[in-house]
Amino acid sequence: MLPRAFYNRDTTIVARELLGMHLVHVVDGTARVGRIVETEAYLGPHDLAAHSSKGLTARTRVMFGPPGHAYVYLVYGLHCCLNVVTEGAGSGSAVLLRALEPVAGVDARTRGPGLLCRAMGIDRRHDGADLLSPALHLVAAPVAQRCTVVRGPRVGVAYAGHWARRLLRFCIKDSPWLSRP
């Protein structure tokens, strides 16, 4: 299981290193496992694309909390999105998980942050959940594989001015499981 220290580091580094890691959620005794192929870094209150740029509110409370916890919110009224909180408490930074490659126990689409949550059985009840728990956590992939990482601008944040152009989206090159090419 990835230790708390993994998350308590620079958010851009965490976003890149999460590629290839496995997300594990045990539901009804069955482990659902997916390999992370796409992430986005949200750097803190100064990042106008980050929810934490609105300040500390009921919604962003978890994002301002300690690292290694799940920040889950509802977007567009229908879809949940899963983020992992990074850096020290108060930093307001997190990494959005955008797409998974199914590994085990997953029999649904996982391309895109909303579908990822649906397939993994993650919803707003998991907001604030500790990611160092038996039922929900991340692990290093059992087989060390080297993969080429490509960077690009984050999706759906055109409102964020120059922050929209920062290359804070990370993908495993040529993965067929990306939310978009």
Next chain:
DNA sequence: AGGATGATATCC
């Protein structure tokens, strides 16, 4: 190109 669908922030 546009609709579903509801929480949130930001005004009044």
Next chain:
DNA sequence: GATATCATCCTC
């Protein structure tokens, strides 16, 4: 208390 705005996904 009203409303504009979404870190989406699907169908047309």
